[in-house]
Amino acid sequence: MSAVRKLSDQVTLPCGVVVPNRIVKAALTEGLAGGDNHANERFVRLYRRWGEGGAGMLITGNVIVDRTHLERGGNLAIDGAQSNEALSSLAAMAQAAKAHGSLIVMQLNHAGRQTQKMINKHPLAPSNIGLKMGNGRFATPTPMTADYIEKTIEAFVHAALIAEQTGFDGIQVHAGHGYLTSQFLSPLSNRRTDEWGGSLENRARFLIEIIRRIRARARKSFIVAVKLNSADFQRGGFSEDDSATVAGWLQEAGLDFIEVSGGNYEQPRMINFDRKDPLAANKRESTMRREAYFLDFVPKLRKHVSIPVMVTGGFRSAEAMERAVGEDGVDFVGLGRPIALDPDAPKKLCPAR
Numbered sequence: 430m431s432a433v434r435k436l437s438d439q440v441t442l443p444c445g446v447v448v449p450n451r452i453v454k455a456a457l458t459e460g461l462a463g464g465d466n467h468a469n470e471r472f473v474r475l476y477r478r479w480g481e482g483g484a485g486m487l488i489t490g491n492v493i494v495d496r497t498h499l500e501r502g503g504n505l506a507i508d509g510a511q512s513n514e515a516l517s518s519l520a521a522m523a524q525a526a527k528a529h530g531s532l533i534v535m536q537l538n539h540a541g542r543q544t545q546k547m548i549n550k551h552p553l554a555p556s557n558i559g560l561k562m563g564n565g566r567f568a569t570p571t572p573m574t575a576d577y578i579e580k581t582i583e584a585f586v587h588a589a590l591i592a593e594q595t596g597f598d599g600i601q602v603h604a605g606h607g608y609l610t611s612q613f614l615s616p617l618s619n620r621r622t623d624e625w626g627g628s629l630e631n632r633a634r635f636l637i638e639i640i641r642r643i644r645a646r647a648r649k650s651f652i653v654a655v656k657l658n659s660a661d662f663q664r665g666g667f668s669e670d671d672s673a674t675v676a677g678w679l680q681e682a683g684l685d686f687i688e689v690s691g692g693n694y695e696q697p698r699m700i701n702f703d704r705k706d707p708l709a710a711n712k713r714e715s716t717m718r719r720e721a722y723f724l725d726f727v728p729k730l731r732k733h734v735s736i737p738v739m740v741t742g743g744f745r746s747a748e749a750m751e752r753a754v755g756e757d758g759v760d761f762v763g764l765g766r767p768i769a770l771d772p773d774a775p776k777k778l779c780p781a782r
């Protein structure tokens with residue numbers, strides 16, 4: 430009989446790194462940087478506190494690889510050469526996060542068309558398709574040139590190598606929630622007719638290329654992860670079938686774990702914003718009871734990947750988390766708002782540590 434899987438289990442990732450338990454702090458944008466978008470004492474304090482809480486792994490809020498495309502003011506940004514001061518602040522942040530045994534993974538992002546006008550009036554994106562939000566906060570984007578696409582892939586790689594240099598255990602590329610990489614994946618926002626658009630293979634090329642290059646250039650034991658939408662929940666958008674197929678390609682490219690989320694600014698399913706699921710007919714009653722918004726997708730995903738799977742969104746009770754791990758094949762439980770409210774939640778859920 431196989432042993433019962435528990436939240437307190439250690440998990441060994443494909444790169445060989447051992448995660449001390451299955452609770453992961455999901456990315457929560459901090460907005461704590463000054464005008465230089467560098468780490469500072471506020472990040473150090475925050476991550477020391479979260480590290481004390483006992484999560485197996487802490488994923489940072491999104492760190493932007495091109496400061497002209499911040500997700501919001503106050504984001505950390507790593508683009509171009511980094512000053513000694515910027516490097517040592519990042520190193521202090523990583524060290525503080527790890528002081529009590531947690532791993533720290535830096536989330537990398539580029540907001541693309543979801544860059545607000547007050548940050549950039551002329552954002553770049555795969556195609557000139559603006560957000561349908563009608564509140565005037567976002568400009569219609571300009572399509573990226575092939576040259577800028579290549580530069581942006583390298584910007585992700587550069588930021589990943591800075592994370593490695595400053596003591597982070599790995600990176601996670603944010604390929605969900607409608608940001609740039611997710612814009613490439615969706616046929617609604619990517620109407621390109623070159624090698625970066627059209628077929629799913631072409632739409633996934635941007636993300637796969639980033640992962641392939643980071644895997645090739647970082648040390649073998651560096652964690653390389655992706656946060657991927659199970660779906661955009663928009664008709665004609667990135668679907669569950671697309672997502673499962675892309676996940677299989679990511680595994681081939683050397684991924685260590687995949688985090689499942691969903692939605693975007695137009696359809697904010699990741700935080701269950703309006704508590705209305707446009708595709709509710711597909712939702713099983715058992716899933717509603719199990720709290721997590723995207724659990725139904727795991728069996729489909731499992732047909733394509735054997736790497737560890739993290740599910741984030743909606744977990745609130747220890748019972749639902751234990752069940753997801755014990756019965757639903759989830760390897761990591763991602764917690765966002767619960768850990769913001771109670772930084773000691775992981776310790777309470779995994780009293781062994």
Ligand SMILES: Cc1cc2nc3c(=O)[nH]c(=O)nc-3n(C[C@H](O)[C@H](O)[C@H](O)COP(=O)(O)O)c2cc1C
Pocket residue numbers: 455456457458459489490491536603606656690699700741742743744763764765766767
């Ligand atoms: C204030 C806030 C900031 C967030 N920032 C990010 C982010 O930077 N990157 C990201 O991938 N998700 C971000 N998310 C989404 C969370 O990682 C998570 O997917 C979502 O909150 C659902 O999980 P929960 O129900 O445990 O909060 C954010 C959510 C909130 C509420």
